[in-house]
Amino acid sequence: MTPTATTTAASTTPATPAATTATTASGPAPAARFTERYLLDPAVNADPYGYLNALRDHAPVHWSPMHRAWLVTGHEQVMRCLRDPAVSADRVRPLMDAVPQGARDDAERAFAILSRWMVFNDPPQHRRLRQVFQEQFAARAVARYGAFTERATRAMLNRRAAPGRSGDIAADIARPLPALVFARWLGVPQAHAPSFWYWNARVGDLVLGAAQEEREYRTSLQSLVSLEDYLAGLVAERRAEPKDDLISSVLAGGRIGDGVSEEEFVGMLTQMAFAGGETTSNLIANTLLALLRRPDQLRAVREEPELVAAAVEETLRLDGPSKMSIRTAARDTGLDGHTLRAGDRIFLVTAAANRDPARFPDPDAFDLRRTGGTHLGFGFGAHFCIGAALARLVACAVVGVLVRDYPELRLDGTRHTWQLSLLNRSLTALPVRY
Numbered sequence: 538m539t540p541t542a543t544t545t546a547a548s549t550t551p552a553t554p555a556a557t558t559a560t561t562a563s564g565p566a567p568a569a570r571f572t573e574r575y576l577l578d579p580a581v582n583a584d585p586y587g588y589l590n591a592l593r594d595h596a597p598v599h600w601s602p603m604h605r606a607w608l609v610t611g612h613e614q615v616m617r618c619l620r621d622p623a624v625s626a627d628r629v630r631p632l633m634d635a636v637p638q639g640a641r642d643d644a645e646r647a648f649a650i651l652s653r654w655m656v657f658n659d660p661p662q663h664r665r666l667r668q669v670f671q672e673q674f675a676a677r678a679v680a681r682y683g684a685f686t687e688r689a690t691r692a693m694l695n696r697r698a699a700p701g702r703s704g705d706i707a708a709d710i711a712r713p714l715p716a717l718v719f720a721r722w723l724g725v726p727q728a729h730a731p732s733f734w735y736w737n738a739r740v741g742d743l744v745l746g747a748a749q750e751e752r753e754y755r756t757s758l759q760s761l762v763s764l765e766d767y768l769a770g771l772v773a774e775r776r777a778e779p780k781d782d783l784i785s786s787v788l789a790g791g792r793i794g795d796g797v798s799e800e801e802f803v804g805m806l807t808q809m810a811f812a813g814g815e816t817t818s819n820l821i822a823n824t825l826l827a828l829l830r831r832p833d834q835l836r837a838v839r840e841e842p843e844l845v846a847a848a849v850e851e852t853l854r855l856d857g858p859s860k861m862s863i864r865t866a867a868r869d870t871g872l873d874g875h876t877l878r879a880g881d882r883i884f885l886v887t888a889a890a891n892r893d894p895a896r897f898p899d900p901d902a903f904d905l906r907r908t909g910g911t912h913l914g915f916g917f918g919a920h921f922c923i924g925a926a927l928a929r930l931v932a933c934a935v936v937g938v939l940v941r942d943y944p945e946l947r948l949d950g951t952r953h954t955w956q957l958s959l960l961n962r963s964l965t966a967l968p969v970r971y
Contacts, residue, residue: 576959579957582955582958583955592889593886597614598611598614598875600875604882605882606882606883607872607883607884608886609886609890610890611893612890612896614873615885615886615887616917618864618883619920622659622660623866623867623870624866624870624877625865625866626864626920628657629648632651632743632744639751647757647759647762650761652804655805656812656920664919669787669790669793670783670787672786674923674924674926674927676926679926682718682930685721686714686930687934689714689717690934690935691938693709693713697710698943701970702970702971703949703970704970704971705966706939708966711819711825711967714931715817715931718927719813719927724785725771729767735760737764737810737811739756739757739760739761740760740761740807740811741815742756742757743758745958745960746960764811765803765804768806768810769803772784772788772799784806809924813924816859817928818963819964820849820853820857820858824852824936826856826953827848827852827856828936829947834903834905838940839940842937844905845937845940846933850912851905853915854891854897854914857891858961859887859914859960861886862920863883863885864885865882866878866880866881891914896910897910945971946970949968949969950968
């Protein structure tokens with residue numbers, strides 16, 4: 538559920554391809570040449586893993602003139618960056634730099650809100666903000682939403698997914714169901730949901746880089762302000778009349794106003810509102826695509842329902858909802874013999890690290906029985922996704938219901954398209970026959 542700031546890749550000429558030489562018993566083999574590719578090339582975006590594997594094998598820490606960033610693709614190297622206090626999560630400035638000059642007058646308050654997102658803060662500030670929500674996000678706290686999520690999934694599918702008919706899992710359930718659960722969890726009344734999710738989508742355009750034109754930036758910036766105004770009003774209502782939701786629970790804990798200001802709390806709620814639905818929707822769709830492409834694995838999950846959780850975990854590793862996160866070097870630091878200079882951008886390419894053969898045997902295989910190896914699908918360390926337990930619960934509930942209740946479920950076609958994104962791994966649609 539953790540969002541990551543986007544970056545605009547520079548349209549510069551790639552560096553001269555590097556050559557590596559293998560040695561065989563009969564002497565040096567012909568040099569294997571590596572040619573860098575643009576990560577938003579449509580072909581790379583559609584199927585990034587062959588290229589990312591080649592990049593990691595070429596150099597797990599690679600300076601990219603094309604992207605004006607360090608690309609870190611090895612599992613060990615990504616882990617080291619996530620532990621290194623010199624590798625900063627403060628990425629609001631690059632987002633501001635991407636805003637067209639004509640939209641800058643709308644940006645000041647919006648970026649002040651983003652600066653209060655804990656995902657864009659480093660320790661100790663990050664720790665101070667995060668601890669406000671720690672108890673509410675614990676697995677035992679979110680477990681009570683399990684039965685509601687399964688009921689809501691069945692009710693939604695009963696309306697949208699008649700057995701034997703064609704449909705789109707992304708539109709029918711993967712997108713709307715997490716939105717419903719997260720709105721209930723936050724305490725957003727159903728009547729307010731259309732505006733609430735419209736603002737969230739436009740905030741996503743800003744944070745994930747979909748906004749490109751000045752008009753789109755203005756809409757996204759104003760939507761973030763509108764979202765904060767709405768949530769500030771909801772906080773005031775819950776102070777006066779508590780209910781069974783996240784906002785009421787945090788307020789009852791007594792931390793707001795003592796250690797964390799109400800302004801900071803509302804700013805973080807805008808992060809929660811944005812982050813949960815997007816990541817979980819992608820995780821649901823990607824897990825179902827993985828199973829539907831592998832009938833033997835789907836059959837195993839049907840025979841052993843407890844393997845649903847394993848399918849979700851293996852999807853997080855193999856084809857998760859996020860491809861990378863962006864960091865900045867706060868000061869000069871070393872990594873694998875390279876010096877990352879203060880101010881350098883760093884792409885932590887978890888999609889490559891999660892397929893590192895040094896960490897995972899047979900890393901390109903989808904293996905429901907896989908053991909060992911810590912995947913980075915939800916990050917690691919201080920910035921490990923605080924909403925991981927809730928995302929897992931929702932994804933397991935939806936996948937479990939579809940696998941159990943729709944025995945004839947199958948893909949309707951073999952071609953799938955992916956949203957063009959540096960950061961997210963998101964299907965535009967997932968056509969099926971129910």
